[in-house]
Amino acid sequence: MSDAVICAQGLSKQYRIGNRQRATTLREGIIELARAPLRLGRRSAPETIWALKDVSFEIAPGEVVGVIGRNGAGKSTLLKILARITEPTEGRAEVRGRVGSLLEVGTGFHSELTGRENIYLNGAILGMKRIEIAEKFDEIVAFAEVEKFIDTPVKHYSSGMYLRLAFAVAAHLEHEILLVDEVLAVGDASFQKKCLGKMSEVSKGGRTVLFVSHNMAAVQGLCSRAVLIHGGRVAAIGPTNEIVTRYIRECLNPARFGNSFITRNEESGVVFKRFDLMGTDGQVLPSAQTGALVLMRLTVETPRPYNNVQAAIGVNTDCEDIRVCIFESWLVGAELTLQPPESHIYCAIPRMPLYPGNYRLNIQVMAGTEVLFYVPGAVDITVTDGDYYGTGNLPNRQWSGFVLAEQAWDAKPAGCQFSIADLLVRGKGTR
Amino acid sequence: MRGAGSHLTAPPVLVIEPSRGIGSLRLAELWEYRELLYFLVWRDLKVRYKQTLLGAVWAILQPLATAVVFTLFFGRIAKISSDGMPYPLFAYTGLLIWTLFSQGLMQAANSLVGSANLITKVYFPRLCIPVAAVIACLVDLAVAFPLLVALMAYHRVMPGLGLLALPAFLLLALLATIGVGLWLSALNVRYRDVRHAVPFLIQLWLFLSPVIYPTSLITPRLEKLGVPGWVLGCNPVAGAVEGFRWALLRPDTNPWPLVAASTASTFVILVTGMFYFRSVERSFADVV
Numbered sequence: 015m016s017d018a019v020i021c022a023q024g025l026s027k028q029y030r031i032g033n034r035q036r037a038t039t040l041r042e043g044i045i046e047l048a049r050a051p052l053r054l055g056r057r058s059a060p061e062t063i064w065a066l067k068d069v070s071f072e073i074a075p076g077e078v079v080g081v082i083g084r085n086g087a088g089k090s091t092l093l094k095i096l097a098r099i100t101e102p103t104e105g106r107a108e109v110r111g112r113v114g115s116l117l118e119v120g121t122g123f124h125s126e127l128t129g130r131e132n133i134y135l136n137g138a139i140l141g142m143k144r145i146e147i148a149e150k151f152d153e154i155v156a157f158a159e160v161e162k163f164i165d166t167p168v169k170h171y172s173s174g175m176y177l178r179l180a181f182a183v184a185a186h187l188e189h190e191i192l193l194v195d196e197v198l199a200v201g202d203a204s205f206q207k208k209c210l211g212k213m214s215e216v217s218k219g220g221r222t223v224l225f226v227s228h229n230m231a232a233v234q235g236l237c238s239r240a241v242l243i244h245g246g247r248v249a250a251i252g253p254t255n256e257i258v259t260r261y262i263r264e265c266l267n268p269a270r271f272g273n274s275f276i277t278r279n280e281e282s283g284v285v286f287k288r289f290d291l292m293g294t295d296g297q298v299l300p301s302a303q304t305g306a307l308v309l310m311r312l313t314v315e316t317p318r319p320y321n322n323v324q325a326a327i328g329v330n331t332d333c334e335d336i337r338v339c340i341f342e343s344w345l346v347g348a349e350l351t352l353q354p355p356e357s358h359i360y361c362a363i364p365r366m367p368l369y370p371g372n373y374r375l376n377i378q379v380m381a382g383t384e385v386l387f388y389v390p391g392a393v394d395i396t397v398t399d400g401d402y403y404g405t406g407n408l409p410n411r412q413w414s415g416f417v418l419a420e421q422a423w424d425a426k427p428a429g430c431q432f433s434i435a436d437l438l439v440r441g442k443g444t445r
Numbered sequence: 446m447r448g449a450g451s452h453l454t455a456p457p458v459l460v461i462e463p464s465r466g467i468g469s470l471r472l473a474e475l476w477e478y479r480e481l482l483y484f485l486v487w488r489d490l491k492v493r494y495k496q497t498l499l500g501a502v503w504a505i506l507q508p509l510a511t512a513v514v515f516t517l518f519f520g521r522i523a524k525i526s527s528d529g530m531p532y533p534l535f536a537y538t539g540l541l542i543w544t545l546f547s548q549g550l551m552q553a554a555n556s557l558v559g560s561a562n563l564i565t566k567v568y569f570p571r572l573c574i575p576v577a578a579v580i581a582c583l584v585d586l587a588v589a590f591p592l593l594v595a596l597m598a599y600h601r602v603m604p605g606l607g608l609l610a611l612p613a614f615l616l617l618a619l620l621a622t623i624g625v626g627l628w629l630s631a632l633n634v635r636y637r638d639v640r641h642a643v644p645f646l647i648q649l650w651l652f653l654s655p656v657i658y659p660t661s662l663i664t665p666r667l668e669k670l671g672v673p674g675w676v677l678g679c680n681p682v683a684g685a686v687e688g689f690r691w692a693l694l695r696p697d698t699n700p701w702p703l704v705a706a707s708t709a710s711t712f713v714i715l716v717t718g719m720f721y722f723r724s725v726e727r728s729f730a731d732v733v
Binding site: 029041094095096097098099100101102103104105106107108109110113115117118121122124126127131134135138139140141143144 | 457458459460461462463464480481483484487488491492495496562563564565566567568569638727728730731
């Protein structure tokens with residue numbers, strides 16, 4: 015087991031899912047028990063999923079390791095096991111040193127208590143000793159920039175102040191091992207920058223950090239090594255750049271594409287089953303092409319008809335998770351209905367405006383004010399090179415942003431007459 | 446994480462693996478987290494009386510108002526015996542212990558579910574949560590205690606040497622509350638029925654405990670049936686209440702068989718409660 019500070023061997027975690035969840039009231043418990051003998055042989059085994067399966071790795075002292083993977087890949091479960099919040103179903107891990115877990119900023123903050131009181135409370139919850147907190151107190155307050163309001167109940171804080179204070183406490187943890195889950199995903203840009211700065215300071219201080227993030231830039235900036243988790247298993251482990259590249263290439267490309275989903279809204283019974291990209295002739299395409307017509311088709315199973323349905327497909331970049339644009343039926347005044355048992359929702363994009371690259375779609379369908387389903391990060395699509403302007407010149411995303419826009423250009427000597435109508439008629443504009 | 450690791454020796458190794466069987470109670474760990482326990486108690490107290498008009502007066506008002514009503518109805522009208530003590534004093538002493546027990550149960554039962562945000566985000570011995578909830582109620586008792594001293598002075602009751610045993614009876618009451626509280630809090634995580642059952646349970650329990658009446662009212666009837674009086678001590682509150690009264694008011698009673706029985710039942714409830722708590726603790730984060 016060498017001198018690794020974290021040594022995981024075959025960690026696995028099983029969760030029950032589906033309609034046969036654990037009984038949550040005594041009555042249900044008794045009914046379950048009474049029914050159990052009658053159900054022998056029939057659907058006996060509860061549906062389970064392995065949120066984590068056979069995860070093994072070693073982390074040396076002082077290493078800063080990124081944990082990356084899609085939503086639901088098992089990253090947070092891994093952190094929760096190492097933080098001892100939940101027990102593994104199988105496997106074991108050995109951890110040397112005090113573990114500080116930052117799965118969230120401001121855990122245990124109480125809105126009625128003042129900033130000062132919350133620093134002590136939160137510090138104690140995170141595992142700091144009272145003397146430690148007292149020593150760090152001024153530093154924490156200065157970092158959070160809340161000196162003036164330190165004796166005001168935090169319920170009167172702005173959300174920015176609240177977050178700064180919460181992060182400040184966490185950032186001053188002295189534990190040898192830190193487990194950090196996406197805490198940088200909150201707050202405004204300047205706050206995130208400050209947090210990142212503090213994080214890199216911490217990581218240079220010789221402490222061991224396990225850092226879960228979807229922010230690839232942050233992972234590449236902070237971590238020397240990365241673990242890629244896919245479907246609850248370790249897909250790859252190695253130098254950060256290599257792993258991040260592999261993540262972007264493999265996990266985010268159309269491997270999952272067109273797969274079935276089981277995203278069911280328990281109340282409405284509506285199930286989001288499939289997403290497809292289609293071409294002019296109605297055949298399913300593996301990817302969309304810049305500048306070409308593309309049809310996005312959602313397949314939805316519904317137990318009853320719905321009127322006044324609105325669908326929205328938000329397009330985000332794959333790594334940075336930045337919203338690029340949204341396709342929304344309501345915006346264009348479309349009136350959609352759903353018919354049982356299964357309906358398709360179509361969204362046609364006459365000329366795909368996205369630059370070539372990988373995008374992640376967030377899909378939501380509502381009926382009136384009722385959310386039928388909302389699936390963030392539902393699908394990853396690839397947009398391939400295409401001739402948007404019909405000039406044979408292909409754009410390059412590296413310098414160009416995300417979206418192509420119609421445009422026309424011209425140049426004339428000053429004083430010459432210029433007609434905008436002319437230019438637009440000529441379309442692309444030349445010379 | 447045992448405390449032995451100093452900076453010179455290698456840091457202690459923490460092993461994470463699925464727990465099997467009953468396991469140990471890991472009381473040393475609870476001791477290590479005593480500061481957190483302190484902060485949780487402190488938070489409960491701070492928050493409970495924030496933005497209230499009367500603040501800590503509530504801690505006195507509750508047993509006091511109940512004592513007044515009991516004195517009127519049970520002392521004056523129903524003329525229930527109080528072993529020769531002034532009934533208001535008799536009722537108030539009983540109610541101090543009873544308030545600790547009943548409030549402690551209420552707070553403890555909801556404590557884990559109410560702390561779901563902590564349980565799913567940070568590790569610490571989960572025992573801290575219900576224990577802190579009960580200890581906060583002990584502070585309420587301390588606030589209400591001076592009024593008892595005033596009442597005793599008014600009725601010219603002087604405690605004897607039995608006063609020295611007072612802390613022991615308080616401890617007994619505290620442990621009994623923690624024991625039952627552990628059971629309820631852990632059950633409440635899985636079965637939310639507990640939340641509805643607790644007020645009802647407490648109501649019944651009040652009438653089963655010698656708060657309104659002295660045990661001397663019951664024991665002769667039990668003995669006629671051939672049942673020894675100490676059987677009442679299966680109820681851990683009975684011994685705590687009678688002992689508490691004995692220590693303060695020094696009536697000519699002999700609470701010891703009852704106290705012994707209550708100590709035993711408290712011990713059983715506490716130990717089984719801790720083992721049950723520990724055995725389901727591992728699933729709290731997944732269920733809560």
